[in-house]
Amino acid sequence: MRAGFIGLGAMGKPMAINLHKAGLLGSIWNRTAAVAAGLAGELGCVQANDPGALAAVSDLVVICVSGDDDVLEMVDAIGPCLDAGAIVIDCSTVSAKTAREAARRLASFDVGFLDCPVSGGTEGARAGSLSIMAGGDADDLTRARPVLEAMGRTIVHMGPVGAGQATKATNQIMVAGINQAVSEALAFAQAHDLPMDRLLTALSGGAAGNWFLSHRGPTMVRGEYPLGFKVDLHQKDLQICADMAAEYGVRLPIIEMTRHHYTRLLAAEHGDEDISSLFRIKSELFRDGET
Amino acid sequence: MRAGFIGLGAMGKPMAINLHKAGLLGSIWNRTAAVAAGLAGELGCVQANDPGALAAVSDLVVICVSGDDDVLEMVDAIGPCLDAGAIVIDCSTVSAKTAREAARRLASFDVGFLDCPVSGGTEGARAGSLSIMAGGDADDLTRARPVLEAMGRTIVHMGPVGAGQATKATNQIMVAGINQAVSEALAFAQAHDLPMDRLLTALSGGAAGNWFLSHRGPTMVRGEYPLGFKVDLHQKDLQICADMAAEYGVRLPIIEMTRHHYTRLLAAEHGDEDISSLFRIKSELFRDGET
DSSP states (O other): OOEEEEOOSTTHHHHHHHHHHTTOEEEEEOSSHHHHHHHHHHHTOEEOSSHHHHHHTOSEEEEOOSSHHHHHHHHHHHGGGSOTTOEEEEOSOOOHHHHHHHHHHHHTTTOEEEEOOEESHHHHHHHTOEEEEEESOHHHHHHHHHHHHHHEEEEEEEESTTHHHHHHHHHHHHHHHHHHHHHHHHHHHHHTTOOHHHHHHHHHTSTTOBHHHHHHHHHHTTTOOOSSSBHHHHHHHHHHHHHHHHTTTOOOHHHHHHHHHHHHHHHTTOTTSBGGGHHHHHHHHHHHTOO | OOEEEEOOSTTHHHHHHHHHHTTOEEEEEOSSHHHHHHHHHHHTOEEOSSHHHHHHTOSEEEEOOSSHHHHHHHHHHHGGGSOTTOEEEEOSOOOHHHHHHHHHHHHTTTOEEEEOOEESHHHHHHHTOEEEEEESOHHHHHHHHHHHHHHEEEEEEEESTTHHHHHHHHHHHHHHHHHHHHHHHHHHHHHTTOOHHHHHHHHHTSTTOBHHHHHHHHHHTTTOOOSSSBHHHHHHHHHHHHHHHHTTTOOOHHHHHHHHHHHHHHHTTOTTSBGGGHHHHHHHHHHHTOO
16 A cells, blocks of 8 residues: 655654554655655655645545645545545544545545544654544545554544544543633632642542643643643634534534633734643633632 | 541441541431431440530541531530540531631630541542542641541642642532533534444543543433532532632632533432533533524
8 A cells, every 4th residue: 555645744744754664655745845855855755746646656645734725625636636446534633524525525536535633642643652533434444444553543433424523523622621620720729829739639539630630730830831732723623613513503612711712822922832821811810800 | 536427428427437447436426316326326336415515525526517607516516525635627518718717716725627628429438538638737637647547548738727628629620620521522522423432432542531531421421410429519519619719809710600500400400410410401502502
């Protein structure tokens, strides 16, 4: 199997390197050509001139880009150049609707599509230990499995095309709520002058225990917000979640409240910090006596 | 050391039994006398006629009752009957202000006070594995430690009187937010017809992982809300949290939103269900298309 990889960002680059290590990577393409040139030189793989040229020499293409429009643009560029029976795996985080539209466009070329958003951050991408939430046809998933297993450790088939993105959106909503929970509670504790290290010990082992408290709590209580997961990326994902809820005529309170808070963080130029910097806003409530 | 125990409810009774097993329990008292009579018969310990009589034969008293007023009423009843140098341990969940007031009143009799709210539920109470968040004088805590160790596994000294209750309040705020996070995300997933068991697997191992998802998720996705922790008790605790935040002129969004939702659950007579029944309200959003 010759795989092509489109989108060599913070996640895509280490994922492409893992495909190369597994002997599956043929060619790569990136909008900023210098990045692809650098990696092609490093790995000894082919830098394609454009997405279509990459598709022409691949029987599987992995896409890992930023937005819904980017995904559809790439799909339109590679669809006509892929052989019938090829498969496209989209690891970007976009809406389920975009996933279904991408699958529809590729189906006209008899090309399969899997939406496979990932979780586990850049560390997971480097280690090849990502959690991959897959949507699409079971046979396509079986054929794509060697590629997915080169990039991730947990691969869960969630249903038809779009189900992977719906699962990722669910994950992002839950992370938003837990961020709200942890940052609000820690701000309350800080205002009451509690010893924060001991607090983390007392709370981590009980019913309030969670990954975010264990991994971000120790830096939050020092007022540090190293990456992690950027505020501006989570904000983009929550826009997707809000749009997906709006299709049901629903506005969800955790999503809306977190978007409101992130907008304030972005305005204060904290968009490049880890999302745990929500603690700034909750702490300010106590400092300023706002309501 | 002869300990007396006041308040033999769902938590207090198993805690008293563990004190008895450790050879520390002298006498017991409960507002509903039949409960104390039954336990006294079972354990072969003394059922005191009133809190004062219990205090007169105890050099340490554990209180485990429901509300702030109850704690102060008990403190007023036992204070005059305790010898100087005795210690009162309050395991109830009340405000830090009430803890400080209780300590002030007992200090006039030269009696020490520790606020020691617990977490770990009735299972933890039975197993003697409670997490105990202690506030008070370090010497008092040292003397009381045998009693606390008979009831709990993790005993963390959080600071002066009131610090235990402030820690418990922090815990209850975090639990409220996590309940919001999990129930909102699962309702979103359910509306998108995702396979919920696989979803729990996909999300539990990542950045959204938390105790509540692992322990309540499996029943929530079946629409079941077994105890656990009752809605009406968490509502009481969140009132305490709200009052403690109000002392800083602050209203905290997770607290306020959760109280609003619990009020609706209580009105619909779901107050005796586990707090994960918040999932009912989030699911209704999608069913009814409310906003």
